[in-house]
Amino acid sequence: MVTLAWLIFWMPLVAAIIIGLFLLKRPAAAGWFGTGTLAAGFVLTLSLLMQYRAYSAAGSAGHVIESAITWIPLFNMAVEFGVLINGLTLLMLLIVTGIGGLIFLYSTLYMAADESKARYFACLCLFAFSMLGIVFSNNLIQIFIFWELVGLSSYLLIGFWYEKPAASTAGKKAFLTTRVGDIGMMIGILLLTGYLAKSGSGTFNFLKLEGIYAAMPSGTAELLPPPVLTAVALLIFMGVMGKSAQVPLHVWLPDAMEGPTPVSALIHAATMVAAGVFLLVRIHFLFEASADALAVIAWTGAVTALLAGFIAIVQDDIKKILAYSTLSQLGYMVLAFGLSHADAGMFHLTTHAFFKALLFLGAGSLIHGMHTQDIWKMSGNSLLKKMPVTSWTFLIGTLALMGVPPLSGYFSKEAVLAAAHAGPAPIFFTAAAVVFLTAFYMGRLCAAVFFSKAGSGGAHTDSSNPHHTVHESGWPMTLPLLVLAVLAVMGGYLPIRELIRGSAHPAEHHGESAAFLTALSLGLASAGFIMALILFRAPRKKSFPFPGILEKKFYFDTVYDLMIRYVQENIARVSDWFERRIVVEAGANGTANFVRSAGDHLRRLQTGMVQTYAFVLTAGVTLILYFFLIRG
Numbered sequence: 001m002v003t004l005a006w007l008i009f010w011m012p013l014v015a016a017i018i019i020g021l022f023l024l025k026r027p028a029a030a031g032w033f034g035t036g037t038l039a040a041g042f043v044l045t046l047s048l049l050m051q052y053r054a055y056s057a058a059g060s061a062g063h064v065i066e067s068a069i070t071w072i073p074l075f076n077m078a079v080e081f082g083v084l085i086n087g088l089t090l091l092m093l094l095i096v097t098g099i100g101g102l103i104f105l106y107s108t109l110y111m112a113a114d115e116s117k118a119r120y121f122a123c124l125c126l127f128a129f130s131m132l133g134i135v136f137s138n139n140l141i142q143i144f145i146f147w148e149l150v151g152l153s154s155y156l157l158i159g160f161w162y163e164k165p166a167a168s169t170a171g172k173k174a175f176l177t178t179r180v181g182d183i184g185m186m187i188g189i190l191l192l193t194g195y196l197a198k199s200g201s202g203t204f205n206f207l208k209l210e211g212i213y214a215a216m217p218s219g220t221a222e223l224l225p226p227p228v229l230t231a232v233a234l235l236i237f238m239g240v241m242g243k244s245a246q247v248p249l250h251v252w253l254p255d256a257m258e259g260p261t262p263v264s265a266l267i268h269a270a271t272m273v274a275a276g277v278f279l280l281v282r283i284h285f286l287f288e289a290s291a292d293a294l295a296v297i298a299w300t301g302a303v304t305a306l307l308a309g310f311i312a313i314v315q316d317d318i319k320k321i322l323a324y325s326t327l328s329q330l331g332y333m334v335l336a337f338g339l340s341h342a343d344a345g346m347f348h349l350t351t352h353a354f355f356k357a358l359l360f361l362g363a364g365s366l367i368h369g370m371h372t373q374d375i376w377k378m379s380g381n382s383l384l385k386k387m388p389v390t391s392w393t394f395l396i397g398t399l400a401l402m403g404v405p406p407l408s409g410y411f412s413k414e415a416v417l418a419a420a421h422a423g424p425a426p427i428f429f430t431a432a433a434v435v436f437l438t439a440f441y442m443g444r445l446c447a448a449v450f451f452s453k454a455g456s457g458g459a460h461t462d463s464s465n466p467h468h469t470v471h472e473s474g475w476p477m478t479l480p481l482l483v484l485a486v487l488a489v490m491g492g493y494l495p496i497r498e499l500i501r502g503s504a505h506p507a508e509h510h511g512e513s514a515a516f517l518t519a520l521s522l523g524l525a526s527a528g529f530i531m532a533l534i535l536f537r538a539p540r541k542k543s544f545p546f547p548g549i550l551e552k553k554f555y556f557d558t559v560y561d562l563m564i565r566y567v568q569e570n571i572a573r574v575s576d577w578f579e580r581r582i583v584v585e586a587g588a589n590g591t592a593n594f595v596r597s598a599g600d601h602l603r604r605l606q607t608g609m610v611q612t613y614a615f616v617l618t619a620g621v622t623l624i625l626y627f628f629l630i631r632g
Contacts, residue, residue, distance in 0.1 A: 079142075
């Protein structure tokens with residue numbers, strides 16, 4: 001099992017290097033080589049899963065396998081590089097290699113005409129390696145390294161079409177925004193290990209840290225005082241806020257839709273944004289030690305879910321709608337974790353990967369077939385007949401996102417609602433409101449794209465190619481849609497919770513959802529979807545109350561732009577003045593000028609005349625005699 005784990009781990013990096021060195025001039029070969037690598041990784045993951053289940057059946061449930069080498073010795077502790085295998089690891093491996101492999105296959109056709117296709121697949125493989133590094137990591141330092149590598153590879157993919165100013169800007173925005181959260185995460189890691197090192201218990205290893213937390217009695221304030229516990233948890237949560245796009249570090253995710261659509265499906269639906277939630281579950285013991293930290297986490301998730309849901313209802317770009325939907329669902333996952341239901345949050349992460357990847361790839365197929373991302377320009381084209389596979393699978397993904405039984409989203413969303421119902425009432429009402437908003441903005445999308453009255457948008461044609469007609473995509477794009485549609489339907493019946501509960505040690509109050517919660521959820525979803533169909537089947541758009549607030553995304557970007565313009569830029573000017581005048585001119589150049597001037601004056605003493613040297617020698621001897629004989 002350990003050998004398999006290391007093999008799965010390194011394969012995408014090897015593929016990225018081979019593509020970068022040998023296949024840049026052979027884009028088709030690069031695409032299929034990258035796809036084959038991920039497919040092989042998925043097959044090996046299935047083998048690893050079967051061996052792990054057999055191994056665990058012979059021992060205790062939730063068995064953990066760890067293999068590591070000492071990388072950097074540090075005084076009384078060491079930084080390791082290793083792999084950690086348990087149920088949570090295997091679940092994320094299946095998501096990264098399985099859904100990732102489907103997205104790689106989809107990309108072979110979607111990016112077929114792109115001149116930089118080989119570079120695209122090299123970046124995809126690098127991203128897959130980075131995600132596998134996070135999944136396999138057995139310590140905080142290793143996971144932070146791959147955390148940053150994921151940020152780099154996502155920057156390369158978001159800004160893949162760097163010749164477009166919007167894509168280049170989106171890549172930089174994503175990179176810089178997530179760095180803000182990562183600074184907090186780094187400080188939290190150092191603070192935790194610093195306090196533990198004082199007591200001789202310093203370690204970065206997850207299993208050892210969990211043992212320390214489990215053995216720590218409630219009165220042991222000298223080891224980790226309660227304020228330190230809370231500070232550490234919230235600082236590390238800042239990293240989660242950046243990667244999983246939680247308010248107020250959520251602004252990068254919608255703009256990241258400037259990248260190719262398969263990138264949106266891979267990074268912003270199935271893997272990268274899930275990394276934050278995965279980290280929460282991986283080190284759940286650290287957060288559960290602080291009730292205050294859990295409360296902050298729960299409210300952050302609730303606010304993110306609600307605000308993103310509201311913004312989604314006014315978007316006209318199909319990818320932006322799905323982006324804000326992702327934000328909202330990530331808020332759901334974080335909310336559940338903050339309410340001590342790590343299993344519900346991770347369950348929703350898994351099912352969300354199924355149906356949101358399906359929706360993003362379906363959107364990409366629509367864009368590929370119609371050459372527009374505007375939902376109103378897609379309307380009136382009888383897509384259910386012209387693009388049946390794309391259209392019907394997209395509708396399946398929509399129903400799963402809405403939580404309609406018996407689709408996968410129903411089971412996981414009910415688990416989150418049950419967790420919210422057991423928590424504070426305002427959080428439960430927020431979660432219920434998000435159910436309505438989700439159905440409403442997806443109903444609006446479907447009404448415009450699939451169910452609009454004939455002629456609403458006018459049968460769309462590509463202005464750059466008047467002979468282009470709407471058509472179904474080829475099999476490399478439709479096959480992943482069909483597979484993901486099956487997972488969106490059947491995912492709730494897979495043994496997902498068995499793997500989670502063997503790893504996350506969640507609270508034991510995760511009972512079945514009450515009947516009235518199911519009724520409430522279905523009622524709100526039905527009301528939102530039907531209301532949207534009624535309102536948006538007409539040819540014209542509808543306005544909303546407070547359109548300025550929603551269209552300006554609650555002014556987060558505006559405030560950040562003002563802060564950068566009037567605060568950051570002024571700080572930069574002052575720093576530039578200080579650096580040039582004080583550090584460079586007064587410090588470095590001033591010191592150099594002083595040394596040069598002193599050297600010039602000292603050099604004048606070297607006249608080369610014997611009389612001068614004799615005079616100086618006589619004066620020196622006289623002074624010495626004065627101090628030692630007369631003054632002495």
